[in-house]
Amino acid sequence: MEYPGNLFVVSAPSGAGKSSLVKALLELDSQVFRSISHTTRSPRGQEKHGREYYFASRDDFERMIASNAFVEWANVHGNLYGTSKKAIEERLAKGTDIVLEIDYQGALQIKQSFPHAVLIFILPPSWEELRSRLENRGEDASDVIEKRLTNAKEEMAQVHKFDFVIINELFERALFDLKAVVHSQRLRYSAQKRVRSEIFSSLDIPVTLENS
Numbered sequence: 617m618e619y620p621g622n623l624f625v626v627s628a629p630s631g632a633g634k635s636s637l638v639k640a641l642l643e644l645d646s647q648v649f650r651s652i653s654h655t656t657r658s659p660r661g662q663e664k665h666g667r668e669y670y671f672a673s674r675d676d677f678e679r680m681i682a683s684n685a686f687v688e689w690a691n692v693h694g695n696l697y698g699t700s701k702k703a704i705e706e707r708l709a710k711g712t713d714i715v716l717e718i719d720y721q722g723a724l725q726i727k728q729s730f731p732h733a734v735l736i737f738i739l740p741p742s743w744e745e746l747r748s749r750l751e752n753r754g755e756d757a758s759d760v761i762e763k764r765l766t767n768a769k770e771e772m773a774q775v776h777k778f779d780f781v782i783i784n785e786l787f788e789r790a791l792f793d794l795k796a797v798v799h800s801q802r803l804r805y806s807a808q809k810r811v812r813s814e815i816f817s818s819l820d821i822p823v824t825l826e827n828s
């Protein structure tokens with residue numbers, strides 16, 4: 617099913633800066649919303665249920681899997697994470713753009729269900745920088761950091777399956793690149809047709825079906 621809204625997926629190894637970049641994007645662009653995932657991970661730092669995540673027990677999460685409530689879900693770093701159908705379908709149907717901040721497994725599942733989804737991978741500038749960001753963030757125990765750094769090797773090996781790759785060295789530059797990807801998608805003819813059809817019809821521009 618085609619939706620009038622654009623669907624962006626942002627993936628990155630833990631510590632690369634995806635949450636910071638998506639947060640900054642949402643502050644600049646009122647037309648983009650972030651999908652709130654469910655997770656069995658316990659809250660970190662100042663995280664609040666219903667804001668960063670819907671924190672769920674393992675039983676509740678598995679009940680949601682059994683009732684087919686997720687459009688995608690995955691086991692990441694030993695915790696379960698998933699995007700509920702409810703979280704995205706309502707927003708997309710309204711024509712707003714939505715960002716999913718999910719791992720590469722979820723990204724590939726989304727691309728299967730929503731071929732027009734735009735997959736964006738955020739890379740750190742180096743291994744040393746990735747480690748130091750995780751350590752300076754100060755939100756994960758050292759064994760968790762080691763596990764996430766080990767998983768980062770497999771995650772970054774998937775980068776070629778993504779539509780765009782942004783290197784998050786200087787934050788402002790990476791944010792500029794992320795904004796450019798979002799805005800370029802809005803300028804695609806098919807996206808324009810869905811959002812500005814009244815202008816196309818008033819200018820008598822023929823809209824061919826294959827772009828619908």
Ligand SMILES: Nc1nc2c(ncn2[C@@H]2O[C@H](COP(=O)(O)OP(=O)(O)O)[C@@H](O)[C@H]2O)c(=O)[nH]1
Binds near residue numbers: 690698720
């Ligand atoms: N597949 C999937 N991955 C998710 C979802 N929500 C978060 N993740 C990913 O799970 C991983 C761990 O997220 P988190 O525990 O918040 O740690 P962070 O990566 O250090 O911010 C990250 O790669 C997230 O992108 C989701 O709904 N589905």
Ligand SMILES: Nc1ncnc2c1ncn2[C@@H]1O[C@H](COP(=O)(O)OP(=O)(O)O)[C@@H](O)[C@H]1O
Binds near residue numbers: 630631632635750790
């Ligand atoms: N370009 C950057 N330069 C330096 N530090 C950064 C940059 N981007 C993010 N950070 C910091 O790195 C840490 C990890 O960022 P975060 O957004 O939590 O990553 P992720 O969501 O990918 O795990 C945070 O402390 C954040 O403030």
